[in-house]
Amino acid sequence: MATKVKVTDLHKSYGDNEVLKGINLEVQENEVVVMIGPSGSGKSTFLRTLNKLEEPTAGSIAIDGIDLTAKETNLNKVRENIGMVFQHFNLFPHLTVLENVTLAPVELGKLTKDEANELGRQLLAQVGLADKADAKPTQLSGGQKQRVAIARALAMKPSIMLFDEPTSALDPEMVGEVLKVMRDLAEDGMTMIVVTHEMGFAKQVADRVVFFADGYIREEGTPDAVFNNPQDPRAQDFLNKVLNV
Amino acid sequence: MFKKAWIKYVMLTLAVILGTLATTTTGAAAATKEPHYVITTDTTYPPFELQDKNGQYVGIDIDILKAIAKREHFTYKLVPISFNSGAQAVLSGQFDAIMAGMAITPARKLVYDFGTPYYKTGVIAAIAKNSKIKSLNDLRGKTVALKTGTGAAAYALSIQKQYGFKVTYFNDSNTMYNDVALGNTVATFEDEPVMKYAIQNGVKLKILTKPANSGYYGFGVKKGHNQELIAKFNAGFAAIKKDGTYDKIVAKYIGAKESTFAGSAAVNNSIWGLLKQNKNQFLAGIGQTLMLTILGIILATIFGVIIGILAIVPNKFSHGFASTIIYIFRGLPLLVLAFFIYIGIPSLTGHKFSALLAGLITLMLNEGAYIAAFVAGGLKSVDNGQMEAARSLGLSYWKAMRKVVMPQGIKLMVPSFVNQFIITLKDTSILSAIGIIELTQTGTVIISRNSQGFRVWFLVAMMYLIMITLLTFLAKWADKKFGNN
Ligand SMILES: Nc1ncnc2c1ncn2[C@@H]1O[C@H](COP(=O)(O)OP(=O)(O)OP(=O)(O)O)[C@@H](O)[C@H]1O
Ligand SMILES: [Mg+2]
Numbered sequence: 001m002a003t004k005v006k007v008t009d010l011h012k013s014y015g016d017n018e019v020l021k022g023i024n025l026e027v028q029e030n031e032v033v034v035m036i037g038p039s040g041s042g043k044s045t046f047l048r049t050l051n052k053l054e055e056p057t058a059g060s061i062a063i064d065g066i067d068l069t070a071k072e073t074n075l076n077k078v079r080e081n082i083g084m085v086f087q088h089f090n091l092f093p094h095l096t097v098l099e100n101v102t103l104a105p106v107e108l109g110k111l112t113k114d115e116a117n118e119l120g121r122q123l124l125a126q127v128g129l130a131d132k133a134d135a136k137p138t139q140l141s142g143g144q145k146q147r148v149a150i151a152r153a154l155a156m157k158p159s160i161m162l163f164d165e166p167t168s169a170l171d172p173e174m175v176g177e178v179l180k181v182m183r184d185l186a187e188d189g190m191t192m193i194v195v196t197h198e199m200g201f202a203k204q205v206a207d208r209v210v211f212f213a214d215g216y217i218r219e220e221g222t223p224d225a226v227f228n229n230p231q232d233p234r235a236q237d238f239l240n241k242v243l244n245v
Numbered sequence: 246m247f248k249k250a251w252i253k254y255v256m257l258t259l260a261v262i263l264g265t266l267a268t269t270t271t272g273a274a275a276a277t278k279e280p281h282y283v284i285t286t287d288t289t290y291p292p293f294e295l296q297d298k299n300g301q302y303v304g305i306d307i308d309i310l311k312a313i314a315k316r317e318h319f320t321y322k323l324v325p326i327s328f329n330s331g332a333q334a335v336l337s338g339q340f341d342a343i344m345a346g347m348a349i350t351p352a353r354k355l356v357y358d359f360g361t362p363y364y365k366t367g368v369i370a371a372i373a374k375n376s377k378i379k380s381l382n383d384l385r386g387k388t389v390a391l392k393t394g395t396g397a398a399a400y401a402l403s404i405q406k407q408y409g410f411k412v413t414y415f416n417d418s419n420t421m422y423n424d425v426a427l428g429n430t431v432a433t434f435e436d437e438p439v440m441k442y443a444i445q446n447g448v449k450l451k452i453l454t455k456p457a458n459s460g461y462y463g464f465g466v467k468k469g470h471n472q473e474l475i476a477k478f479n480a481g482f483a484a485i486k487k488d489g490t491y492d493k494i495v496a497k498y499i500g501a502k503e504s505t506f507a508g509s510a511a512v513n514n515s516i517w518g519l520l521k522q523n524k525n526q527f528l529a530g531i532g533q534t535l536m537l538t539i540l541g542i543i544l545a546t547i548f549g550v551i552i553g554i555l556a557i558v559p560n561k562f563s564h565g566f567a568s569t570i571i572y573i574f575r576g577l578p579l580l581v582l583a584f585f586i587y588i589g590i591p592s593l594t595g596h597k598f599s600a601l602l603a604g605l606i607t608l609m610l611n612e613g614a615y616i617a618a619f620v621a622g623g624l625k626s627v628d629n630g631q632m633e634a635a636r637s638l639g640l641s642y643w644k645a646m647r648k649v650v651m652p653q654g655i656k657l658m659v660p661s662f663v664n665q666f667i668i669t670l671k672d673t674s675i676l677s678a679i680g681i682i683e684l685t686q687t688g689t690v691i692i693s694r695n696s697q698g699f700r701v702w703f704l705v706a707m708m709y710l711i712m713i714t715l716l717t718f719l720a721k722w723a724d725k726k727f728g729n730n
Contacts, residue, residue: 076641084637086634090633103638104640152634153637
């Protein structure tokens with residue numbers, strides 16, 4: 001199995017505030033990694049350094065063997081291969097649902113307009129929104145918006161998907177529909193890194209769970225190992241709180 | 246696709262117009278074999294310069310100049326502009342000469358060369374017809390109206406201490422007379438022939454003093470320049486003095502009745518009559534105002550969008566550059582900027598350019614700075630997540646800007662834009678100061694002829710309101726048609 005992501009001794013500071021204090025992580029092809037941890041521990045920051053939305057302060061990141069911290073690397077090209085789904089969807093409100101999905105492949109010359117429309121409709125069908133192609137994002141519910149956002153990311157045919165708390169902004173009854181789409185993706189073999197508080201999803205879908213605290217990875221292992229037999233005291237404490245409410 | 250073709254067309258038209266504007270002054274000169282000059286005169290100084298009821302410039306200065314040019318075989322373009330601006334523009338090299346009832350004074354002789362003095366004059370004080378003031382002594386503590394840059398104003402200042410009055414300034418004689426007649430100011434100082442003519446033609450003032458500080462009017466050029474023009478003027482002047490042409494010209498204007506040049510009282514007393522009689526002038530003024538507004542807003546938009554984007558690009562240098570530009574051109578009063586560009590830049594570079602071009606550049610920089618500020622504000626107010634989502638898909642910064650951030654930002658800017666359009670229309674009136682005969686200046690010029698201040702300003706005000714209403718509709722229509730919603 002090929003290594004998709006290799007992060008070595010990654011540091012990130014905002015001014016004096018060191019948020020990531022030396023992260024090492026490898027993710028293999030087809031693997032689903034779920035990241036958990038208390039608020040402010042640096043999960044989002046870490047995820048955002050993986051496609052260089054944040055500039056790391058030190059350390060290296062390699063995606064498919066390409067060093068993101070090297071000057072000559074074409075970031076736009078690398079990003080085409082990494083889909084990202086945001087907590088607040090960030091759909092483009094001035095475009096229709098279908099245009100949201102087709103914008104990038106058409107603008108980047110991957111597909112003709114017709115090809116993109118065909119792919120777009122197919123992806124919308126895959127996330128259960130075939131009938132919403134011509135709607136504007138404002139006409140959708142939160143769960144529908146997030147499914148469109150996933151389809152939009154998939155339109156670039158990425159080989160890795162990053163999810164930053166994709167269900168945290170949703171009403172509870174809509175969480176399931178989004179998690180189902182993600183589970184389908186995982187079953188199709190997508191390499192995924194998911195920050196979430198959905199422990200059920202982590203237990204069912206994750207190959208590996210990573211626990212963040214204070215800018216370090218404190219605990220790492222299979223869902224079973226991390227949830228049922230955590231070694232780190234911070235992890236024990238955190239899991240106690242989230243699992244026993 | 247239609248949208249893009251439309252933009253290209255506008256840009257092309259703009260380039261052609263600007264190119265023409267930039268070359269007109271030199272182009273006209275090259276076309277004739279006789280020497281050609283650009284000569285400035287005042288817009289409102291009857292009986293020396295005034296427009297007749299057909300909108301033609303006439304008056305003692307104008308007729309003398311015409312007679313001399315014919316005899317001495319030179320051609321000229323006459324540019325009527327407020328006296329003070331014209332006088333400065335001669336010194337900056339924008340114009341070759343000034344023929345505007347300019348009194349020859351020792352101070353002026355330092356910077357101008359004058360031709361043979363052509364008209365004897367003296368300064369008198371005038372007061373409202375019903376004023377109780379008996380002598381200059383009664384002016385103590387009161388305010389006196391003066392016209393900027395005139396010899397009469399200089400004389401008034403020289404006796405200001407002695408009589409203890411305060412002063413206020415006007416750019417245009419008629420507004421100044423009205424101010425005195427209405428009692429806002431108690432007196433004015435003016436050249437005798439000018440005042441007499443005005444009173445004879447219905448200005449409700451009377452003369453208080455005997456002519457003082459007698460002197461002469463002269464035809465002026467920048468010191469050391471255009472000496473051959475001065476020689477021609479002197480030769481021609483001697484000739485028309487000898488053969489009686491000069492006396493005929495003076496007699497024609499001194500002692501002429503109001504109706505000779507200004508039209509009948511019946512016409513002047515009705516709004517309709519005024520509108521009909523001055524139809525062509527008003528239309529020309531509206532044309533200039535609209536042209537300035539529309540070209541101005543297009544240039545300002547291009548400038549403003551570029552600067553506005555530079556202001557938000559994550560690059561310290563471009564950010565600093567854009568903020569400085571916005572700071573400077575938003576901070577400068579439009580009038581100062583217009584004078585600086587029209588009079589200041591040619592004195593620095595030695596290149597003259599037309600008032601119209603100077604006016605358009607002024608609008609582009611000033612209105613453009615405001616547009617830049619709200620473009621930057623509009624783009625900044627688009628949620629940062631939009632840019633991030635677009636970048637995460639692999640779009641470059643500029644593509645993300647164009648396809649995702651700008652379409653959303655522009656929508657937020659539409660109300661500010663319509664507002665700026667209206668402000669630009671109003672601001673064009675300030676450009677009358679550099680001699681562009683747009684609608685406001687048209688009003689001033691018409692009033693200088695017929696003294697119908699109230700009616701003419703009423704008409705001008707209505708015309709502005711109508712234009713603003715139409716432009717607002719147009720902007721709303723364009724927003725519907727070209728905007729995203
Ligand atoms: N742009 C920024 N500038 C300064 N500090 C930042 C910035 N982004 C994040 N931080 C800080 O970095 C730390 C980690 O934030 P991050 O968002 O990565 O945490 P998180 O684990 O995702 O938490 P949450 O569960 O609340 O999303 C926090 O202390 C936060 O205040
Ligand atoms: Mg987070």
